[in-house]
Amino acid sequence: MSGESAADDRARARSVRGLRRTAELVGIGLTGVVAAGMLGFLLLYWARDLPVASDLYVAFRSLGRGMDAAFGTNVFRHPIMWQSMAVGVLVGVVAPLVGSFLVHREMALIGETLAHTAFAGVAVGILVTSSTGWNGSLLLVALAVGIAGALAVQWLTERTDAYGDVPIAIMLSGSFAVGTLIISYGDGLTGVNIQGYLFGNLAVVTPEGARLMGALALIVVAGVALTYKQLLFITFDEQAARVARLNVTGYNTLLVVLTAVVVVGAMQVLGVILVAAMLVVPVAAASQVARSFRETVYLSVIVGQLSVIGGFAVSIGLGLPSGGSIVVTAIAVYLASVVGSGFSVRAISTHG
Amino acid sequence: MTAIVALDGVTFAYGDTVAVSDVSLTVEEGDFLGLVGPNGSGKTTLLHLMLGLHEPDEGSVELFGRPIDEFDDGGRIGYVSQKATSRGGAMPVTVRECVTMGRFARAGRGRLSAADRAAVADAIETVGIEGLADRLVSELSGGQKQRAYIARALASDADLLALDEPTVGVDAESRDAFYALLDDLNDEGITVILIEHDIGVVTERANRIACINTELYHHGDTESFVESDALAAAYGTDGQVVHHHH
Numbered sequence: 242m243s244g245e246s247a248a249d250d251r252a253r254a255r256s257v258r259g260l261r262r263t264a265e266l267v268g269i270g271l272t273g274v275v276a277a278g279m280l281g282f283l284l285l286y287w288a289r290d291l292p293v294a295s296d297l298y299v300a301f302r303s304l305g306r307g308m309d310a311a312f313g314t315n316v317f318r319h320p321i322m323w324q325s326m327a328v329g330v331l332v333g334v335v336a337p338l339v340g341s342f343l344v345h346r347e348m349a350l351i352g353e354t355l356a357h358t359a360f361a362g363v364a365v366g367i368l369v370t371s372s373t374g375w376n377g378s379l380l381l382v383a384l385a386v387g388i389a390g391a392l393a394v395q396w397l398t399e400r401t402d403a404y405g406d407v408p409i410a411i412m413l414s415g416s417f418a419v420g421t422l423i424i425s426y427g428d429g430l431t432g433v434n435i436q437g438y439l440f441g442n443l444a445v446v447t448p449e450g451a452r453l454m455g456a457l458a459l460i461v462v463a464g465v466a467l468t469y470k471q472l473l474f475i476t477f478d479e480q481a482a483r484v485a486r487l488n489v490t491g492y493n494t495l496l497v498v499l500t501a502v503v504v505v506g507a508m509q510v511l512g513v514i515l516v517a518a519m520l521v522v523p524v525a526a527a528s529q530v531a532r533s534f535r536e537t538v539y540l541s542v543i544v545g546q547l548s549v550i551g552g553f554a555v556s557i558g559l560g561l562p563s564g565g566s567i568v569v570t571a572i573a574v575y576l577a578s579v580v581g582s583g584f585s586v587r588a589i590s591t592h593g
Numbered sequence: 594m595t596a597i598v599a600l601d602g603v604t605f606a607y608g609d610t611v612a613v614s615d616v617s618l619t620v621e622e623g624d625f626l627g628l629v630g631p632n633g634s635g636k637t638t639l640l641h642l643m644l645g646l647h648e649p650d651e652g653s654v655e656l657f658g659r660p661i662d663e664f665d666d667g668g669r670i671g672y673v674s675q676k677a678t679s680r681g682g683a684m685p686v687t688v689r690e691c692v693t694m695g696r697f698a699r700a701g702r703g704r705l706s707a708a709d710r711a712a713v714a715d716a717i718e719t720v721g722i723e724g725l726a727d728r729l730v731s732e733l734s735g736g737q738k739q740r741a742y743i744a745r746a747l748a749s750d751a752d753l754l755a756l757d758e759p760t761v762g763v764d765a766e767s768r769d770a771f772y773a774l775l776d777d778l779n780d781e782g783i784t785v786i787l788i789e790h791d792i793g794v795v796t797e798r799a800n801r802i803a804c805i806n807t808e809l810y811h812h813g814d815t816e817s818f819v820e821s822d823a824l825a826a827a828y829g830t831d832g833q834v835v836h837h838h839h
Contacts, residue, residue, distance in 0.1 A: 258727065345684040470705075474694045477686055480674045484644045485698035485749070486667030532729065533687045 258532075265536060268543040275546065276334050276458070279327035283455045286320055286448065316557055324451040325443035325510060326553060329567070331458040332507040332519060333549035337527070337541035338465050339503050340520035342472045342496055344528075351398075353517040354413040355390055355501045360513040361416040362386025362505070363438050364423035378449045384457075384505045390416065391501035395494045417513075441512030441564025443556065454506040461499050468492060473534060512564035518571065523548060526575040529582045544574050595622045595658065597753050597784045598643045603652035605635075605642055611807060612638040615652070618803055618812045622752075625775075625785045627799030627815070629792050631828050634806040636788045637675060637757055643786065644672060644755055657752075668698040671746020673739070675757040675788075688733070688741045689726045692716055695748030716747035720774060735760070736767025743774065754778065755786045760794075772798055792824065 282301070289298040305317035316322050343349055366382030369375055390412070397408045424435055437445035465472070471492050474482045483489050500520070507516045527540035551574075552567030559566075598620040605613045612635040620626050620643075630636050641647045642654055645661045654661040657669060695716065696709040717726055720740040725733065730741055739759050746754050754775070760768040776798060779785050789795045795802065802818040804811040804827045811823030818824070 254727070470694075470697045470700065473686075473690070474697050477684060477691065477694065478674070480646065481672050481694075481745075483646055484667060484670050484672040484755070486665050487698065528683060528685055531685045532727070534685055534690055537685050 261532065261536070265539045269539045272334065272543055272546045276330055279323075279330045280455050280458070282323050283327050283451055286324065287452060314557075321446070322443065322557075324448060325446045325563070328446050328451050328454045328506070329510045329549040329553055329563070330546065331454050332503070332510060333545040333547075334542055335458050335461040335503050336507055336516075336519035337523040337545035338538065339461060339496070339499050340524045341527075341534075341538045341541050342465075342476050343500060344521055344524040346476045346496070348496075349517065349521050350409055350413070351394055351497055352500055352504060352520040354394060354409055354416070355387055355497070355504045356508065356513045356516040357413050357417040357420070358390030358394075359383045359387040359501065359505045359508055360438065361390075361420035361423070363435075363508075364420040367435075368423050368426070378447075378453065380450050380453050380505060380509070383508070384453070384502065387501035387505045388498055391497040392494065395490075395497050398493075399490065437512070438508060439512050439514055440562045441508075441510050441515060441567075443510065443553075443563050446509045450509050454509070457502050457506045461502055464495065464499050468495060472496060477534075510563045511567060512562070515564040515568045518568040519545060519548070522568065522571040522575050526571070526578040529575070529578040544571065544578075548574055596620065596655065597622055597624070597657060598786070599655040600639075600643065601653045601655075603639075603642055603649045603654060605638055605647055605649050613642060613649075613805070614807050616805065616809045617652075618809060620753075620784060620786060620801075622784055623779070623782055624801050625779045625799045626787070626801045626803060627795030628786060628788045628803050628805070629790075629795055629824075629827075630805040630810075632790075634827070636805060639803075639805060640755055640757055640786065640788060644670060668695075668749040669752045671695070671743070671749055671751035671754045673742040673746065673754075673756045673759050675761070683731060686730050687727055688717070688722060688730055688744075689713065691730050691741050692726075692744045692748050695745040695751075698749060712750070713748050716744040719747055720744045734767070735763040736771060739763060739767075739771050740774070743771075743778075747778070751783065753784045753786070757788045758790060759787070760789070768794075 285294055285298055285301060288294040302318065302320075305319075305323070308317040309315055340349075340352070343352055360383075362383030362385065363379050365386055366379035369382060370379065394409060394412065397412065401408055436442070471482070471487055472495075474485070474487060475489050475492050479489060503520070504516050507519060511519060523541045523544035524537065526544045527537045531537040531540050548567050548571035551570040552563060555561060555570060556563040556566040596619045598618075600619070601617050603613060603616045604611065616639060628636050628640060638647065642649055643656070645654070645656065645664065648662075656664040657666065692713050693705065693709075696705060696712060700706070700709055717723055720743050722737060722740045722744065725737060725741070730738060733741060742759075743754070756775075760771060763771065772794065775785055775787070785799075787795065787799065796815050796819055799815055801813065802811060802815050803809065804818065804823045806827040806829075810827040811818050811821055
C-alpha cells in the first residue's frame with residue numbers, strides 16, 4: 242500500500258515537473274520570439290533605404306499605425322518608440338541572464354559599481370565630443386570606460402580577496418564623483434540630456450545606441466550560452482571549480498565584462514541609478530519559486546521581459562520616466578512571487 | 594605504487610603566520626589518508642596545498658606525478674570543501690545539476706553527451722540518492738548533501754577524493770552510512786584524503802594517518818599512529834584515541 246502511494250507521489254511529482262517544464266519553455270519561447278522580433282526591427286530600421294527593406298519598412302509603419310488605431314494610442318507609429326522598446330526588451334533578456342550568476346555569486350554590488358563607472362564614461366564621452374568636435378557615440382566611450390572599469394574591479398577583487406569590499410565601494414562613488422566633475426566642467430558645451438542617463442529616458446535612445454544594444458545583446462547571449470556550465474560551477478562552488486582546473490579568474494573576468502556590457506546598454510532606458518535593479522530584482526523574483534538553476538535563469542528572463550513591457554506601458558501611459566516604471570514593475574512581480582511562494586523569502590545576499 | 598600526491602619540504606604562511614612548516618609526505622594510490630590535528634593546526638591549508646589551491650612558499654608539490662602548476666586534469670580529483678558542506682545558501686541548484694558539474698571539467702565547452710548523462714545517473718545511484726535527484730541541494734539534510742557532493746566527485750571519474758570535514762552537522766547514523774560508502778569507494782581503488790576532527794572515526798577508517806600542528810607530527814600507518822605519542826604531542830595534551838561503537 243505504502244509502495245503504491247509512493248509510486249503515486251512520484252508520478253504526481255513527474256507530472257508537475259512536466260507542466261512546469263512546458264510552461265517554462267513556452268515562456269522562454271515567447272520571450273525569444275519578442276526579442277528576435279525587436280532585433281529584426283533594428284535591422285530593418287537600419288536597412289530601410291535598401292530596396293527590399295524599404296518595402297518591408299513601409300509595411301511595418303502601416304502596422305504601427307494600425308496598432309495605434311486599435312489601441313487608441315499614439316506610440317507604435319513612431320520608429321523612435323520601437324527603438325526604445327527594442328532596447329528595453331533586449332535589456333529584459335540580457336540583464337537577468339547575467340544577473341542570475343552575479344546575484345548568486347554575491348557580486349550584485351559590482352553591477353552598481355559598473356553602472357557608475359559607465360556614467361563616468363558618458364561624462365568622458367561628452368567632454369571628448371565637446372572639446373574635439375568628434376561626432377562619435379557617447380555609448381561607445383561609455384562602453385570602453387565600463388569595460389576598463391570592469392577589469393579594474395576584477396583586479397581589485399583578486400587582490401582584496403572579497404567582492405563588495407571597501408575598494409569596490411570607493412570605486413562606485415569615486416567614478417560617479419569623477420563623472421559629475423567632468424560634466425560640471427563641460428557644462429553648456431553640449432546639449433546632451435544627462436538626466437536621461439541618470440534616470441532613464443525613452444528619448445535618450447538613439448539609432449546608434451539601439452543598434453549597439455542589439456549587437457551587445459547577441460554578444461552577451463552567446464557569451465553566456467558558451468560558458469554556462471563553467472559559470473554555473475564557479476557560482477555554486479568556486480573552490481571545487483578551481484580544483485577541477487577551471488580558469489576561475491578568467492570566467493570571473495568574463496562575467497564582470499559581460500556585466501559592464503549589459504550595464505552600458507541598459508543605461509539608456511533604465512538610467513545609471515536604476516540599472517543594477519534589472520540585474521537583481523528579476524533574479525530575486527525567479528529564485529523565490531524556481532526549482533532548479535536552469536529554471537531560475539529562464540524565469541529571470543521572463544520576469545525581466547514582463548517588467549520591461551509592463552514598465553513601458555506605465556511609462557508611456559502616465560508619462561513617467563521609463564527606468565523607475567520598469568523597476569517598480571519588477572518589484573511588483575517580486576512581491577507577487579513572495580506572496581505566491583507563501584511569504585518564505587529566500588535570502589540572497591547582494592554582496593560578499 | 595604510484596604517488597598520487599607528493600609534498601617535499603612544503604612551507605606556507607598567511608602573512609607572518611606560518612600555517613604549514615616543512616611538511617613532506619606522500620599519498621599512494623589506494624590510500625585512505627586521515628588528516629588530523631587540533632583546530633587551526635593547518636589541516637585545511639595542507640589539503641589546499643596538495644590540491645593546488647595555495648602555492649607553497651617553499652618546497653614542492655606533485656599531483657599524479659606532475660608538478661602542481663603543470664597539472665591540468667582536474668576531473669581526476671573530487672573535492673568537497675568545508676564551505677560547500679556547510680553552505681546554506683539560497684542558490685536554487687538541484688542534486689542532478691550539482692552532480693552534473695562533476696562532468697564539466699571533462700566536457701569543456703561542448704554540450705554534455707549521453708555518456709556524460711549516464712555517468713551522472715550512475716553516480717547518483719551509487720550514493721543512493723535517486724529519489725532526491727530533482728530536489729534542491731539547499732533543502733537537503735547534511736548527510737544527503739554529503740552524498741550529493743560525493744556523487745559529483747564520482748561523476749567526474751575521480752581517482753582522488755579530498756574531503757574537508759564532510760560530516761560536520763551530520764547525525765551519527767548518516768555519518769556511519771557515509772563512511773561506509775567512503776570505505777566501499779576506497780575498496781574500489783579510489784584514493785581518499787579525509788580531514789576529520791573525530792580522531793576515533795579516522796583511525797577506524799583510514800589506513801594511513803598524517804597528524805599535523807603546523808609541523809608534521811606523524812605520517813604512517815594507522816596502527817603506528819595509535820601506538821605513538823604523536824597525538825599527545827600535536828595536541829599538547831595526553832590525548833588518546835577513543836573508538837565509537839554505534
